[in-house]
Amino acid sequence: MNKGLGNLINKINEPRGHWLEKAIVSYQRSRQWPRKHTGFFNPSSCGKSTRLLYLDYAGLSTSSIDDRGLDYMDSGNWAHKQYASYFEGANILVAEELPIRIGPPDIPVPISGRTDAILRSPSGEEFLVDVKGTNAQKISTLKHPEIEVLTQWVLYSWIFMVPKGGILYVNRSVDPSPSRKVFDLENDDGSVIVSFQGQQVHKEECLLQNTVNRMLEVYNNYKASKIPPRCGKCILSCEQRTVCDRLDNKP
Numbered sequence: 682m683n684k685g686l687g688n689l690i691n692k693i694n695e696p697r698g699h700w701l702e703k704a705i706v707s708y709q710r711s712r713q714w715p716r717k718h719t720g721f722f723n724p725s726s727c728g729k730s731t732r733l734l735y736l737d738y739a740g741l742s743t744s745s746i747d748d749r750g751l752d753y754m755d756s757g758n759w760a761h762k763q764y765a766s767y768f769e770g771a772n773i774l775v776a777e778e779l780p781i782r783i784g785p786p787d788i789p790v791p792i793s794g795r796t797d798a799i800l801r802s803p804s805g806e807e808f809l810v811d812v813k814g815t816n817a818q819k820i821s822t823l824k825h826p827e828i829e830v831l832t833q834w835v836l837y838s839w840i841f842m843v844p845k846g847g848i849l850y851v852n853r854s855v856d857p858s859p860s861r862k863v864f865d866l867e868n869d870d871g872s873v874i875v876s877f878q879g880q881q882v883h884k885e886e887c888l889l890q891n892t893v894n895r896m897l898e899v900y901n902n903y904k905a906s907k908i909p910p911r912c913g914k915c916i917l918s919c920e921q922r923t924v925c926d927r928l929d930n931k932p
């Protein structure tokens with residue numbers, strides 16, 4: 682890229698507005714990018730294809746999330762804190778934001794992350810909960826948690842040895858209703874059974890084994906400096922397109 686064009690792009694991307702807004706946006710951006718290779722998988726991205734998982738693991742993935750998107754993501758983090766205080770107030774909190782950093786030889790792949798909370802259910806069992814911020818429309822229409830969410834949950838369920846739990850979706854917009862939706866989850870020997878209001882609505886077979894196999898493939902590929910094949914259906918608008926084309930030596 683020529684220097685003049687580079688300067689112009691930097692100028693366009695410069696935060697705008699009051700110095701206070703600029704300071705906030707600069708800080709937000711500095712936390713997000715560039716990503717680095719940490720040597721660990723983050724459970725939140727383990728539901729992705731091997732190519733995408735590789736880009737995240739290798740610290741190569743890019744993001745086109747704008748400043749508004751960063752704000753929205755951060756408000757999700759506040760939702761976790763807000764709900765942790767509710768759990769504590771309701772006297773059902775066993776532990777919140779438990780960090781984990783584990784790898785071979787204890788488990789086949791290195792994983793680093795943080796659960797939202799472990800609660801105590803009315804029957805006295807531990808209940809591993811993940812809080813997800815979303816909007817009213819999604820809360821109304823969602824039939825079961827997305828595969829990425831189930832993948833993240835089953836990894837934590839396995840590592841923390843808590844076989845039961847759930848996903849609590851909370852409405853982050855100010856629409857009148859509904860404000861929350863809860864799915865119950867059970868880790869059935871690595872498959873995940875999803876129930877809603879006492880009825881089973883979905884089962885994700887062999888999710889844990891399939892996920893660990895995919896991570897293992899990426900882990901071994903990375904050590905052997907091999908790049909996993911492109912996603913079966915390469916999407917034209919994928920934000921990793923430039924990185925992928927560069928890795929595959931496409932113009």
Ligand code: SF4
Binds near residue numbers: 733912914915919920
């Ligand atoms: S650009 Fe295509 S191959 Fe690369 S991560 Fe996106 S969808 Fe997958």
